[in-house]
Amino acid sequence: MKKLLKILCAAVTLCVILLSLGGCWSADEISHKAIILGISVDFADTPEKYLVTAQIARPSQLKASSADGENAYINISSEGVGVQAALHGFETQLSREIYTGHMELIIFSEEIARSGLTPVLDYFYRSSEARFSTPVIIAEGRAADLLDIQADLEQMPVSSILGTMSNQDSDIIMSGTTMGDLLREMVTEHSAVTLALFRVNGKRAAMEKAAVIKGDKMIGSLTIDQKQYELLAGGEYDEGVQVCKIADGKVASFRIMKCVTKHNLKYENGQFSADISVNITGQISGITFGGEEYTIRAREDLEQILRDFITRGINDMFSATKEINADIIGFNEMLRRKYPRDSKSLLENWDDNYRNFPISVSVAATLTGTGAVRERVK
Amino acid sequence: MFQTAEENLNAIAAIFRDDSDFVAREFQLPSGGSGAVVFIDGLASPEIINDFILKPLMNDAPISIGEAAKLDTIEKAAEVILDGDTVVFLDGFTTAAYFNTKGFPSRTISEPQTETVLRGPREGFTESMRTNTALLRRKLKTPDLRIESLRMGKRTRTTVCLCWLDSIAAPDLIDEVRKRIDTIDVDAILGSGYVEEFIEDDPLSPFQTIGYSEKPDVVAAKLLEGRCALIIDGTPFALTMPFLFIENFQSPEDYSIRPLSASFLRLIRIISFPVTLTLPALYVALVNFHSELIPTALLYTIAAASEGTPFSAPLETAVMLLIFEILREAGIRLPKPTGQAISIVGALVMGQAAIEAGIVGAPVVIIIAFCAVASFVSPTVSDAANLMRWVLLLLGATMGGFGILLGVLSIYILLASTQSFGAMYLHPIAPLSLKELGDTVVRIPMWMLKTRPSALRPQDKNRRSDDPKPDFSGGISPYGAEQ
Structure with missing residues (x-):
């Protein structure tokens, strides 16, 4: 009996302690929440105000939407001096409490990105509900328009945009940069990060460029091809397709199966430099030239084509980033880690020094198998 | 006891008074004098009484029944006839004799409803205690199997058998079970639950600390691990103890x-x-x-x-x-x-x-x-x-x-x-015993299962020798003898 009493006392004490952490008063029914799927932020027409548009799920319509023609979401907008104030405005329009715990996408207009993201991102960083793993994208033109696109295969525009990004991801064009990545880059001096740049094309969203963000501002953009070489040079490329244009309109395409990138930073004779070696293994997936020409081309030639093509691509990408002064690979951080003392003076003025930072690229390509062959090798 | 059969008969009839199932049959012996047989209708077999007791007695022939003994008191005579035996009083004797004539109806052996298996043995215990001990004895054909009879319940006088394997079960476990059984003070034992609640370690715990089974093979396996079992007359469930938590997840099918x-x-x-x-x-x-x-x-x-x-x-x-x-x-x-x-x-x-x-x-x-x-x-x-x-x-x-x-x-x-008869309930997970995990979360092959659970403190710790399983790979070949 004494033992039972002791256990009972311990249980009651624990319950009391736990009740200070949370109790039934902090319970919240899912069906009483307005689940926000994505948020877009634009400058409002009123000066110094933001226009925040939220896409809110209508769970009851999720299954029936196609049948009765009603959308599985609603978009609502509110203006405010900050994101918080605008979100507060939603509460006057909605019957339910807004919930950002499952927010899947944040969209900023290019205009906001160019003027600086800190004032708008601050709310999301401090919010207890929002997650650091939420992808952030930039919209050419009005960000709210992206929430209004035709979703086609998906039920909601946000899912459609996310699907486009992850779909591209597997084919290695764009990896989704998240809120957490953005924050990490923002606190790292002098380096830059790329975000997907979407444009509304008719009623559909198209991802055609990558926005380069340095500090908290957008300083320029890369083409999708350049973005691809950034991933290759940065070691984030895994597998994908490379279409190499050869003279006279001839095209050879390759499927890259494996890609290993190594960065080697050097400090010789008071001069810093970087060697990037890319080791590619792939297969031939298609050649538009055949017959005579094909038969005489040995595999080594095709490897040479691929090698040259990728080397040229990476070098072009570095030229473009040097032009806008954006160290998107993060050499400054690598130098700081490898040569903490010697690199100090170089890094102090990295913005200028990056333009002249020597980067040499060497690519090794190995083709395994013949891939799709139209004619037999004689 | 009295000198005459009639007096003895009157004495025992006084105990049972007007009970309709109490039968007393008086008869004359050919050699002179009278006698009487008493039994309970329904518990004793009338065929055995007629053919092997009354007929020989009336013809002055010897009674040919295996189990028989002398009785000194009327109270004892009353007790044995309640078990289905028959008591014989004869003139001139101050003792009586009783013969085993048990013949009460009982359910036949059938497949247990609560523990069905696809491949294991299908026979289950019945409500008859003797059938149950026989079923257990059939599984364990060794004189090592001890079956100790006890009586419980002031009014029901239920027979309870404590069974264990002498060379495996820990002697202090048997002593402990006996000690706990001795403390039972209740007027009726009508099922296994009555005994369980009196002897278990923590009756208020939601988790059972005594196992039960309807299957003789399961009980035999538990005895072989060093546990003891209680077979209670009138219930097809045998109790096994100590009981470990992991037993909840072990099924006879596993083996x-x-x-x-x-x-x-x-x-x-x-x-x-x-x-x-x-x-x-x-x-x-x-x-x-x-x-x-x-x-x-x-x-x-x-x-x-x-x-x-x-x-x-x-x-x-x-x-x-x-x-x-x-x-x-x-x-x-x-x-x-x-x-x-x-x-x-x-x-x-x-x-x-x-x-x-x-x-x-x-x-x-x-x-x-x-x-x-x-x-x-x-x-x-x-x-x-x-x-x-x-x-x-x-x-x-x-x-x-x-x-x-x-x-x-x-x-x-x-x-x-929680503990069960001196064994830690979560053994071998807490305290952790890596060696014995082979028959817990997984079931390793029989030939690797060498020891009995140490929590049961068995006297003989090993199930089998340490010899490795013979390798049969070099035996008969589908391709015939090697050239």
């Missing part, structure tokens, strides 16, 4: 099927226990407190299902759980055909109708249904799980994940501190 399949099934059973225990509580905690932990797509589904339902998630879950408990109880108590009807009405009609009418959401019905199915996987621990589930649901509904954590930890502490 009849291949080790890999047995291990997989055992894992399923073990996983089902926390599932059935915590699933409703986890659902309520996730939906009400931690919705950010639910995958987005699932969140929409849950939100869509619970939209328009009038009750909050905890209330919905509690009501469905209560309905399930009522249906389960009704299904068990009702006769078999009606019981099935109840399950159909409960599962199909009420569940479906409740969802369609928008009273409860489909996820809650799925959760409760799955939880119910998972609870049937390990029937012996389901009673405890059914009870603890409510506690966890309450904690999950009031304190969310913290509450469930508190509940689960408390259950673990309770389990870890």
Whole structure:
């Protein structure tokens, strides 16, 4: 009996302690929440105000939407001096409490990105509900328009945009940069990060460029091809397709199966430099030239084509980033880690020094198998 | 006792008074004098009495019945006839004789309802104690098997047999069981539960600390591990002790099927226990407190299902759980055909109708249904799980994940501190004994199972020798003899 009493006392004490952490008063029914799927932020027409548009799920319509023609979401907008104030405005329009715990996408207009993201991102960083793993994208033109696109295969525009990004991801064009990545880059001096740049094309969203963000501002953009070489040079490329244009309109395409990138930073004779070696293994997936020409081309030639093509691509990408002064690979951080003392003076003025930072690229390509062959090798 | 049969007869008739099943038959001996046989109609076999007692006595021939003995007192005579024996009084003797004429009706040996197996032996205990000891003896044909008879219950005078293997079971275990049985002071023992509650370590714990089985092969296996068993007259359930928590997840089937399949099934059973225990509580905690932990797509589904339902998630879950408990109880108590009807009405009609009418959401019905199915996987621990589930649901509904954590930890502490006849309940998991994990979460092949559970402190620790299993790979070849 004494033992039972002791256990009972311990249980009651624990319950009391736990009740200070949370109790039934902090319970919240899912069906009483307005689940926000994505948020877009634009400058409002009123000066110094933001226009925040939220896409809110209508769970009851999720299954029936196609049948009765009603959308599985609603978009609502509110203006405010900050994101918080605008979100507060939603509460006057909605019957339910807004919930950002499952927010899947944040969209900023290019205009906001160019003027600086800190004032708008601050709310999301401090919010207890929002997650650091939420992808952030930039919209050419009005960000709210992206929430209004035709979703086609998906039920909601946000899912459609996310699907486009992850779909591209597997084919290695764009990896989704998240809120957490953005924050990490923002606190790292002098380096830059790329975000997907979407444009509304008719009623559909198209991802055609990558926005380069340095500090908290957008300083320029890369083409999708350049973005691809950034991933290759940065070691984030895994597998994908490379279409190499050869003279006279001839095209050879390759499927890259494996890609290993190594960065080697050097400090010789008071001069810093970087060697990037890319080791590619792939297969031939298609050649538009055949017959005579094909038969005489040995595999080594095709490897040479691929090698040259990728080397040229990476070098072009570095030229473009040097032009806008954006160290998107993060050499400054690598130098700081490898040569903490010697690199100090170089890094102090990295913005200028990056333009002249020597980067040499060497690519090794190995083709395994013949891939799709139209004619037999004689 | 008296000198004449008539006086003795009167004395015993005075004890049974006008009982209609009490039979006294007087007769004259050919050699002079009279005698009487007394027995209870229905308990004793009339054929045996007629052919092997009355006929020889009346013809002055010897009685040919194996089990017979002398009795000194009328009270003893009354006791033995209540066991189905027949007592003979003769003129001129101050003692009586009794003969084993037990012939009461009993159920035939059939397959147990509670422990069905696909490949194992199918015979089960019956309500007759002697049949049960015979079934056990048939499994363990060794003089090592001790069967000690005891009487319990002031009014029922029920026979209880304590069985153990002399060279395996720890002597202090047997002494402890005897000691605990001696303390039983009750007027009736009508089933195994009566004994269990008197001798178990912690009668208030939701978890049982004494095992039970209807199958002689299971009881034999337990005795072989160093446990002892109690076979109680009038019930087909034998009690085995000590009982370890892991026994809840061991099925006799495990030892009849291949080790890999047995291990997989055992894992399923073990996983089902926390599932059935915590699933409703986890659902309520996730939906009400931690919705950010639910995958987005699932969140929409849950939100869509619970939209328009009038009750909050905890209330919905509690009501469905209560309905399930009522249906389960009704299904068990009702006769078999009606019981099935109840399950159909409960599962199909009420569940479906409740969802369609928008009273409860489909996820809650799925959760409760799955939880119910998972609870049937390990029937012996389901009673405890059914009870603890409510506690966890309450904690999950009031304190969310913290509450469930508190509940689960408390259950673990309770389990870890429980003992059964000197064995730690969570053995061999806590305290951890790596060597003995072979027959717990998994079931290793028989030839690797070399030792008996050390928690039972067996005298003979090894089941088999240390010799490795013979290698048969070099034996007969499908390609004939090697060239």
